[in-house]
Amino acid sequence: MRKVIFYILISWWLVACNSSVISPEMVDECPPIYPDYVGVTIPATIAPMNFSCLDGEYERVDVTVTGGKSGEVHVNDKIVLFPQDEWQSLLKENQGDSLMFTVCIKKEGKWKQYRPFPMYVSSYPIDYGVVYRKIAPGFEVYSKMGIYERDLSTFEERPLLENTMVPGMCLNCHAFNKTNPDHMSIHIRGQHGATLMQIEGECELLDTKADSILSACVYPYWHPSGKYIAYSVNNTRQSFHAVKDERVEVLDLASDVVVYHPETHELLLSPLLQKKEVFETFPVFSSDGRKLYFCSAEAKPIPEAYKEIRYNLCSIDFNPEHGTFGDRVDTLIHAAAMKKSISFPRPSYDGKYIMYTLSDYGNFSIWHKEADLWLLNLQDGTKRPIEEVNSEDTESFHNWSSNSRWFVFSSRRGDGLYTRLYLACIDEDGRVSKPFLLPQENPWEYYDRSIYSYNVPEFTNMPVELERRKVERGIVSDKRIQVKVRQ
Known part of the structure; x- marks a missing residue:
């Protein structure tokens, strides 16, 4: 018995010696x-x-x-x-x-x-998790996709909704109110299309298409009060490039901005946001809820002049007490004058900044290699590229943490093909840290084998509560609440 123990100890010692760092170069x-x-x-x-x-x-x-x-x-x-x-x-x-x-x-x-x-x-805390869409390659039909939640303190990822639940379903455009999943909107396309809205546990499936608007509501952004949610309505087309470094282009043939009032199931319109000669898209509310920012471009013939369509960053006043709009549109950044185009504006929740994506043209920058992240300082009006996080490839969709000290963004810097998620810190003085890739348990194996792109990342301050089977039954039932336009 002693000999057995002796040989076991010798074996352990040899393994330990073999793995110990001895006289390294x-x-x-x-x-x-x-x-x-x-x-x-x-x-x-x-x-x-x-x-x-x-x-x-x-x-x-x-x-x-x-x-x-x-x-x-x-x-x-x-x-x-x-x-x-x-x-x-x-x-x-x-x-x-x-x-x-x-x-x-x-x-x-x-x-x-x-x-x-x-x-x-960092001494700055970060939220509980990140919710994102993962989608496999595919352009002609909807490929495998889903909306997933990741606990940032662990490697745990769980599906909220997947398109395997209902054949032919496409999931996109999810949004929460200032990272609070108690106010949630998710757009569903396909045969059983709907807008899923859940407010403090009460879930509804909406039909947001009305006679006086272009389409169902997409690209959502909640009012900080939770009483309203802004959407754009878009007549969108997809085209394919014949040149090597340009793959896909997503174009709006027309687009407008609307605001939805969940309590009355009404869409609120402004003639200043419904102009045929202007494309309006990507609406977001200011941190105090009294302005509505959006991207706006002069309408041009498609596809002949698609590379000449350039979006500026604009705003209009909004009165949350009465659900009414101001009487003029202001231009904050005239990007078209610089032969550039703005997409995905995202105000920080502390009211200091608007982060946005700047590219050469169009509004769907996810396939634009030149697309970079920029920061507008709302206190002094200065703007700058976020050189600390930009790369030689695409930087695209982004969102803020609840304390406005962290942001998450999607980038193709890894291989030029798939968008991955990166996080970075920004301090009170606007200094931005080097970004890091969303951690995985075995990162090289995970990302090397993954065929999914991440997009539309949103921070969440607690786990999302969603009854998957109840939602599935609601989607296939085709029972919808029809929204109406406020007269």
Whole structure:
């Protein structure tokens, strides 16, 4: 028996010696890791920032993470997977400080130790989760897609709705009120089309198509009071480019902006937002609810002049007490004069900024390689590209956290094909941190194998409550509440 125990101990010792870092070669450069997490700023509740090493074939990787205040986590394995509990404790202990990562890689029996790199743990909290649509490639018919919720503190992802529930269903345009899922809108296209609206647990399926508007309501944005929700109505077409670097174009042949009042099931219209000679789209309310921002372009013939359609950022006053609009439209940014076009304006909830996407033309920038994120300062009117997060590929849809200290955005920077989600921090003075890719348990394997694009990310401050089977029955029943236009 003693001999058995002796041999077991010897075996453990040999394995330990084989995996221990012994006399490493010092390399004066950061380790080649995926994702690039070197120097990023993270919230103190984020899931473990696991990464993969891209140093070719290797036998083992050793990572020590040391807290600037206290604590340490050590991993020695083939892949870098930090234990959830130890990781969360380390972040909590070092909130407002930093972590230092020391990475060693063993190749051909020899260790190399790379230059340590920092990761900063922000004092700003982040919301519970992110809701997004994941969609597989497909243009002619609706491919596999769904609306999913991700807990940002773990790797847990759960479906809210998937188009496999009802054949031919397309899911898009989900929105919450200032990250609160108690006010939710989701648009459903297909044979059983509807707008799903849930307010404080009460769920309705709406028919938002009326005789005096162009289409059903899309591109939603809630009024901060929760009493209204703005939509655009669009006559949209899809076309395909014949040139190598341009794939798909989504065009509006016509578009207007409306506001819906859930309490009365009425659409509120303004003649200033219903002009045939103007395309209006992507409406959003200001943080105080007294302005409605939107994108506006001079209508031009399609498809002949589609590259000449450029959207400006405009606003109109809104009176939430009476549900009425102002008597003039103001232009905040005349992008067309710069031969540029604005899409996806998103005001920060603290009233300081509007983040928007700037591209060369059109309003559907998700396939525009030149599309970048910009920031308008509402206090002094200055605007700037967010160079800290922009890349050489597409930056597109984006949203703010409830405290306006974090934002999430979609980018094609990884491979030029699929949109992935990135998060970044912005402090009170407008300084923006280096963005980081949404963490996954095994990131290289996950993203390399995934055929899904992420889009329309929305923060949520608590889990979404949605009765999937009840919604499914409602969708296939074709029972809808018909909205009406306020006269």
